[in-house]
Amino acid sequence: MEPILLRLAPVVLGILCAFPPVRAASLNFPVEYYKLPNGLRVTLSEDHTTPVVTVAVYYKIGFRVEPKDKTGFAHLFEHMMFQGSKNLGKMEFIRLVQSNGGILNGSTRFDFTNYFETLPSNKLETALWAEADRMRGLDINQDNLKNQQGVVGNEVKVNVLNQPYGGFPWLDVPQVANSNYYNAHNFYGDLKDIEAATLTDVQDFFKTYYAPNNASLVVVGDFTPSDAKSWVEKYFSNVPAHDQPPAADLTEPPQQKEKRVVHQDKLAQRPALAFAYHMPDKGTPEYYAMGLLDQLLLQGDDSLLRQELVKKRALTGSVSGGINLLGDMFNYNGPMLWTGFLFHDSNTTGDAIMQAVDTVINSVRENGVAEDQLGRARVKLRSGFLDTVSTGFGRADLLSAFALFDDRPQKINELDQKFADITPELMKKTAIEYLKPSNRTVLEIEPAAPAAQKGMN
C-alpha cells in the first residue's frame, strides 16, 4: 500500500473514491526529529488542515519515581508549574495561553508529566517562549504552594474521597497488583503527605528532573518548520542541562499465584470487580499481541468478554478497561497492567464473574484466535489509532512518548506494520503465557454504604 501524504487533501479524496472497498492506505505523518546540544528532544510534525498548532512538553518523570515519603508529590509539583516562572507570575501562563485563544492543561502519569497547549497557529512563538520560561526555572512562594495544596486536596476529594468507587480501578488496582513500591504506592497522594510538602521539596524536584535533557518538545499542526526551529533555538538552547539521577529499579518480581483482594467502600451501594494481568515487556512481539488481545477481549460491543458477561450470562451491563488506564499502550515506560472492570449486583458473586472471565480467556488459550476475530481486532485497533491522531494533542502525545521513551518519534508511522506482523499463533502463545490466573490480581469492591443512606428521594 502506498502511503498517502497528508498535505495532498484533494488527491486523498480522489484516491479514496477511485477504489472499491479496499483496505485504506496507511497514514504517513511528516516527522522531523533532532536534539539540541542541551539534550532537548525536538519533534516537528506539520498539518495544515486547520490554523491551529499544538505545543507539548513532556518531562520524563511521573509519579512512579516520586520521592518515597511524599506520596502525590509529582502531581502536586505539576500544579506548581503553573504558579509562576521568571517572566510569568502566578496564573499568567494560563492567562497568556487563554487570552491568545488557546486551551491548555497538564497531567501527571506513571512515567511522564506533560504540559500542553493548542493555540491559533499565529501564536506558536508565544507558546514556545512561555514553555522555555518555565523550563528555565520556577518563581513561586509559600502562598502559591499553600494555595495549590488546597486545590490538590480538593482534587483528591472530588475524584476519590467523596465518590463511590473513587479510586477504582485506576488508583486501587496498581496498589494491589504490584509489589515494587514504585509501582504500588498511592500516587494520588495521602492528604497528609500533600499537606506536608515544602517549597524546598518543590525546588529540589525541579532541579533534579526538570531539565532539557530529561524532556521532549513536540510541535504539531500549522507551522513553518524554519520558523519553529529558529524559535526553538532562540528560547530553549540556553536552558542548561543537568545530569539525571540513576534510573530507579522498577522491576516487578514475577507474580507466582493469583491475588484476590476485597476492599470495602462506604460510599458504594453496588459491588464492583476488577481483574488485572501483568503486561509483557514493552516493545516485545507479545506486547503488540496484547494490544490485539485487548481489542478482541475487551474493546467494543463485539468483544468476547462483553458478549459473555453482558449478553450471555447477564452478570453486568458492561465490561470496560484496557492497557494502562491512565493513557494508552504507548505512553508508559515501566511495568504495566491490562485491566478489566465491571459493576454488578449483590446476588452475583466474584467467583461467578471470574468463572465467566476464565471461560472466555481459556477458550483463547486453548483454541487460539480465529481469522475473523483477528480481522475485527485489527480494524478496531486501527480505528482507535485514527481517532487518537485526529487531534493535535493526540498526535503530539504519541510523538512525545516515542521521543521520550524510544528516542524515535517516527515510530508513529511504524505501528501499522508492528500489528500487521502479529499472527494468531503469537496471540495464542501470549494468552497462554500472560493471561493465566497466577499472573493476575482480582480486586473486589464490597458496598458498605449505610443501609439508611438514601441518596436522594
Added chain:
Amino acid sequence: MRRSFIVFSLAIVSSSAMRLVAQQREQPPEGAPPKPFHSPARTTFTAGSGLPVTLAQFGLIPKVTIELVVRGGEITEPKGKDGLGTLMGELMKEGTSSLTAEQIAQKAALLGGSLSVDTDSDEIIVRGDALSESAARMIELLADLALHPKFPESELQRLKKDQLRNIAIAKTQPKVIAAQAFRKVVYGDNGYGRVIPDEAALGSITLDEIKAYYARHFIPSNAHLYVTGLFSPDLRSAIETAFSGWPKGDNPPVPEIKAQTKHTLELVDRPGAPQSTLAIGTPVVGPESGDYIPLEVTNSLLGGSFMSRITSNIREQKGYTYSPRSALETNAENAVWVEHADVTTKFTGESLKEIFGEMNGLRREGPPQKELKGIQNGISGVFILRNSSRQGIINILKMIDLHHLPPDYIDSYLPKMFAVTPSQVQAISEKYLDPAKMTVVVVGDKAQVESQIAPYKPGTN
C-alpha cells in the same frame, strides 16, 4: 468504550482576564496576525420520504461520524414511564429483522467503528462511527437498526436490571444528587426535571410501550441525519437507498416545559462528606435570543473559564476547590445558568459568599476592556477548536437545527461574540444573574454545613 481516569491540572479550559503590570520582566512575543476561520461547507438535501440530511466534509483522517437525530427524548416520556427512551434505545441494539445483536456488533466492529443509541432530554440519537472506506456500509447498518429494530422481549428484563443498577450507582454520586435536586426545583416533575429515572417507573415499562414510543417518534420528518468526516460523494446515494423505505408519518407533539425561577436553598445531607457539592443557578434565555451570545460571554467571564472571576477567586486565590465551573445548560425550550463547585466542607459558607460576591461585582460594574478581550479571545479559541472535530461539528449543526438558528450561525458567531461590550456584560448580569433569585443546592455534611449556609436562606438576606 474505554473510560478515562486521567486527571488534569486545570479541569476546565477557556479564556483569560486582567493583565497584571509587568515588573522588569521580559514580555512574551506577540506572534503574527490571526489566520481566518472558515466553517466546513455543508450539503443539505431530503432523502426518502422526508428525512432531512446534512453532510459536511471535514479533515484528513479517514473516518466518518454519522448521527440520526430523532426528536423526542426524555421530555416526551409519558408520565410514570421514566427511562422509556433509554430502554428503547438499548433494546434497539438487541437485533434487527435480519441481524442478531452479536451480528450487529461484529459488523460495526468490522467497519472500524461502533453503533450506539443514546437518549437525552430532547432527542434520541442513533450514532455510528466508521472508517471512511466503510461509510456506505455503516449507513446501511445504522438504517437497519433505526428502521427495522426487532425489540426482542427476551432481553427486556436483563436491560431493565442493567438500567436499575446504573440508577443505583448514580444515586450515590454527589454531582448527580445535586443536579437532581436542582432540576426538580427549576423544572418540576417531568423529563427536564429529572437526571435519572425513578426505579419503579422504569421497572413498569412494557414491550408494547417501547414499540409504541418507537413508532410515534421514528418518523423521517421527525428526524435529521448528519454525516461528517471524510467520505465519497457517492455516500448520498447510499443514504437515499438506505432510508427510502422509511414510511411517512405525522410528527408527534412535544411538551413545552418552561423553567421556573425559584429562590430556594436546599441542603441534602451527606454525613461525613469532606466536600460540599454546590449547584447554584437560575433560568435565563436560550440560543434563539439576541441576549444569548452576550450571556455566553458573561458566563465565561463570571465562572465558565479558568480565568473567570469565580474560579480565580475560590480556586486560585483561596484553594477552596479544584473544579468550579459555570455553564449555560440548554434544552430545546430552556437555558439555565448554573455554577457547579465541590468545595472544602469547612469553607462552604465562604464559597457561597465569594460566588455571590463575584456575581454582585459584575452586576455593579462591567469588566475592564482588557479582561473582557482576554475572555473573548479564549471563547474564540474554544469555538474554533469545537469546529475542528467531526463530533464538534455535528454538535453545532444539531444545536442550530434544534433551536432553529439562522444558517449563517457558525460564520457570524465570532464577530457577534467579539462585539459584546463591558457595559453589556454588566447589563446582562443585572438582568439575569441575581443572587436573590437563585436556586441553590448544597449536598454536604449537615452537621458541619447547616450553620454556615444559614445566612443564605431565602428571607434572611
